[in-house]
Amino acid sequence: MSGPTTAEGGEPQEPGSGRSRLPRLPRLPAALSAPRTRTLILAAAALLAVTGGGLWALYGSSWLRVEKVTAAGTDVLSPEEVRAAAGIASGTPLVSVDTDAVENRLRGELPRIDEVDVVRSWPDGIRLKVTEREPVLIVEKGGKFIEVDDDAIRYATVARAPQGVPVLELTPRRTPGPQRFGTGELTRAAVEVMTAVPARVARETRRLKVRSYDSITLELSGGRTVDWGSAEDGGAKNVTLAALMKAAPKAGHFDVSVPTAPASAAS
The missing domain is CATH 3.10.20.310 (membrane protein fhac)
Structure with missing residues (x-):
């Protein structure tokens, strides 16, 4: 008699086994994760040391302090x-x-x-x-002078008037009605005028008189005056005044309150 045979073309199987075995995956040694853990611990410790040392240097040490x-x-x-x-x-x-x-x-x-x-x-x-701050106007009060900057802020009182800075004279008319303006509004209007006048006129201005919002007059050196009117249309008035002074250099009074209809006079 012949011995046991395998199925045609198949592999031999162990006796008593109806299924083939699955291959086993190799296990990783537990020791392999230890170096990574130690690295993380050391990195965390180093970070804490650096952070603590930095905080101590900034706040606790004698270094990095205001001297x-x-x-x-x-x-x-x-x-x-x-x-x-x-x-x-x-x-x-x-x-x-x-x-x-x-x-x-x-x-x-x-x-x-x-x-x-x-x-x-x-x-x-x-x-x-x-x-x-730099003064563009000064207000005389009690023998002293209050400096006013280009934002109309009164920021300092000095004993001597700064050279070349015009005096602001506020003499508002006491008229009833909604067109009354306070000192603050009139001061801002005066500052606006001083920043709008031609540079040459600004240097020659000695006093700025404000009686109302639409009645602002500049007193220049040599007794000359300029009727500026309100602070509105400053750019147009600047150009008009420059042209008017060039056309009538010996005039003593200039009126640019209405820039489209300027006028000049001997005095």
Whole structure:
């Protein structure tokens, strides 16, 4: 007799087995994940060390602290005044200086300051970059002079009148009705006129008289006067006045209150 045979063309099977076995996947050794875990722990520790060291350097160490405060851009003010008003204590951690608060404090303490920029100068300094207001008019009061800038802000009182700055004389007419204007509105109108007049006329203006919103007169050197009218149509009045003064250089009075119908007279 012949022995056991396989199915035609098939592979031999183990006796008693009705199914073929699936291949087994190799297991990864548990030790292979250990280096990765150690790397993550070391990286986290290094990060904490760097962060902690950085915070200590910024806030806790004697480094990176304010040792000098400098002020630049001053004219009437002194650097000492600006530094004192800034109120930045020596030894303060540089990173903790609130630059916005310093700027607000400077503007509040020193109204003459128009713009200020507070800059950290690493590793140990603060720079204060100041732009002062400049007067375009002054108001005489009690023997002193109040300076008014190009935003119509009255920002300082001085004992001496700044050279070359016209005096603003407000003498508003007491007329009833809705067309009454307060001191603030009239001051803004006067400033608008001073920024609109020709540069040559601005240099020669000694006094600006404002009786109402539409009655503004410039007194120039040599006794000459200009009837400007209201602050409106400043560009047209500028061109008209320049042409009128050129056409009548010896005239003592010029009227450009209606720029389309100017006039000049001997006095």
